[in-house]
Amino acid sequence: MNTAAVAAASGYSAQQVRDLEALGVIPAAARSPNGYRQFSAAHVRALRAYRHLAHAVGPVEARRAMREVHRQPPDRAAALVCGLHAGLNHEREQALAARLALEAIRAEATTEAAPVDGDSMTITELSQALGVKTSTLRFWEQVGLVAxxxxxxxxxxxxxxxxxxxxxARITAALRAGGYRIPDVQNAITAVRDLNEVSHSVAALDTRLEAIAQRALALLRAGTLLAEIIESARQRDETGGDFA
Known part of the structure; x- marks a missing residue:
């Protein structure tokens, strides 16, 4: 296939195909005697894998991953793909933990006056408001739940x-009252801190979870193609063949 044909088959422009070749997303094309690029079905497969991968993990990480898949031995390339799944699953677990934390306090009654930055409580006031001992608040602070x-x-x-x-402290008290262990509460508090830009809204976290689900599906689609690429590399290593 020439550049125009592989572009049509992959959904990229001819210039994008050349750029992605230069970036190592696809292996270097063979050259005909007159100097024109010669691509194969395997190049189209790599381009399609990159498209799904870019949706799943972002273009920068996708480019890095594609270069490594082509460069690394099959076992390391397969481990790299597994790592991408693990990273996306960690994002999901983090969002779920943050959602759990928000659900724990969402049903609480709101105050009549909107809070202001200067609002604060002493340890005695907070312990009375939450119905816990001051020693409990000190322990929560010791294990990093409250600062x-x-x-x-x-x-x-x-x-x-x-x-x-x-x-x-309210999140911690609600989760502890619900029977969650300290490590579980730590995960929830960490998630709320890390996802501060969306932690004010359960609906925003639901949107984030849906986006992660769509990215996970894209990663699964990429994974099927990447498995074919890795298997082809293993067969080339065994037979000494070329990229095709």
Missing amino acids: SERVTTRSGTARRYTLTAIRE
């Missing part, structure tokens, strides 16, 4: 809890 600030008082220093800390 207080230290303020100077006449008698020394004291803990103050900002809106963020209060919110995290």
